[in-house]
Each structure stands twice: as structure tokens, then as C-alpha cells.
Amino acid sequence: MRKRIIAGNWKMYKKAEEARSFMKELVDTVPASENVETVICPPSLYLYELAEMTKSSTVGIGAQTMHEAKEGAFTGEISPKMLTDIGVGYVILGHSERRQYFNETDEAVNRKVHAAFEYGLTPIVCVGETLEEREAGKTVDIVATQVKKAFEGIADSLAPTAVIAYEPIWAIGTGKTATAENANEVCGAIRNTISELYGKDVADALRIQYGGSVKPANIDELLSMEHIDGALVGGASLEAASFLKLIEAGSHA
């Protein structure tokens, strides 16, 4: 049985005090459940403080991106070594906004997946198609290629500990959600791709999240699907009350 993973991606939102009070509420009220892992990915500016606040709780902290090098002359970047050093456990890699606005390529994502593992971070690897690609019937091809490239050279022993987030680009921040059946179909295709690469045991162990306008009203249906093991949530992770409802939904057996 795969443990669900619900992660909030705050993107470039929240002032320091808002981040702090959200985290205080979350740490105080997050349900203790064997069934769900909770992660918050704040802007990098708040990683240190939030990692300190969550040290003795079950809430994990993730970065929204990182550089692939351990250190170096890369003005403005943060490294995997720094993330591990301050107690960050996860990193989102290849988010469509990084791919679209910051020219992050499949090759760069692959290098970052390697770097994440090297420093003991759990990569949350994002894949997803544009509306145009979906309408052209290319969804499965696109996500399968993204997965294959992201996992190139990743050892069999590490692969099952990665998380993949299927985020159709047309569903991000638009209020449009893929139907649960549809999201499940694509997540199933992703699992098949992992199975082709690593075999069935790895494919059965690896967790796949859905992301794109997830909210309290649609989480139950999404989580009821065979291949959906959690959610990567933008907008609905910004308010503690709505995020807690998502965790609550994930905590049910």
C-alpha cells in the first residue's frame, strides 16, 4: 500500500508572518495519520524558518526548485547540499512554470534528480502536457518522454523513492481539473512507463500525485483512483483551513 503524499506548492506567495502563522496552525492541527505524508514547499526565503518550526512534527518541507551543483559561482541559486543542511527533505523539480519561464529542460531536470538523490532529498518530478498537446492526442507520449528523460541513469534502488507529479498545464491555476478518470488514466500510463524502465515492483512502490486545481471539493474523487497517490496543490494550499481539509481527505483509510 503506497502512503499518500499531499504537498502544498506556495509558489511566489505569502509574507513571512503569513508563512509563520500558517505553519504554526498546521503543526498544531495536522492529523497524525499513517496514511498521509504532508509537505509544504514555501518560497526559498522561508525554508530555513519553516524547517526549524517543523523539526519535531510530521510535516515535511520542500524547495520549489534548486541548482544541481553542490556549490559554486551561481548567483541567486540554492544548492541541494544547502537544502539538506537546513533540514529540507523534498524538492519539486521540473515544474511546468520552471520549464516555461526559466527554460528548464528535460536534461536539466535529469541532472537535478541525480543531485537530489545524491544529497538525500526526495525529488517530486513534475510532468504534464499543454492543452494543444492534449488536443492533438499526445498526452501519454509527452509525459512518458518526460518521465524517461527525468529518470535517465537513476538507479533501481533510488527510483521507487521518487515522487512523480502529473500536472496537466491547462489545469494549473485555471479552475479546470482533469476528470478523476482522465487523471487516473495518465497516472496509470506514467506507472507503466516506470514499469518498463524498472519493473513492476518499482512501479508499484513509486507514488504519483495529481496536480492542477485540486481543492477540498474534488480531492476525495481524485484520491479514490487506483493510480493517484496524492496531490501537488497550488492555490488551495495557501489557506491553512483548505489545506487541512486536503490532508484530512488523505488521512482516511
Ligand SMILES: O=C(CO)COP(=O)(O)O
Ligand atoms: O501548479 C500546481 C502545483 O504545483 C497546481 O496549482 P493550482 O492548484 O493552483 O492549480
